[in-house]
Amino acid sequence: MNAKYHNSTPASGAVYGLGLIGAAIYFISHATGFWMGVLGFLKAIVWPVFLVMKAFEQLGA
Numbered sequence: 001m002n003a004k005y006h007n008s009t010p011a012s013g014a015v016y017g018l019g020l021i022g023a024a025i026y027f028i029s030h031a032t033g034f035w036m037g038v039l040g041f042l043k044a045i046v047w048p049v050f051l052v053m054k055a056f057e058q059l060g061a
Contacts, residue, residue, distance in 0.1 A: 016048075023047040 027040030043050070 019047055020044055 024041055024044035027043050028037045031037035031040045
């Protein structure tokens with residue numbers, strides 16, 4: 001069987017992890033209630049999506 005190789009480094013995981021922590025702190029600190037805090041944590045998990053969307057908006061794509 002062929003093994004699948006992924007071309008990622010531990011540094012990329014660390015950057016995502018730090019971004020996850022930072023986004024969670026940001027979104028949860030701006031939450032007005034418990035469920036908004038839960039929503040903030042879920043947003044923190046997918047923070048790269050928001051980053052790419054804003055980048056495309058700024059580029060006019």
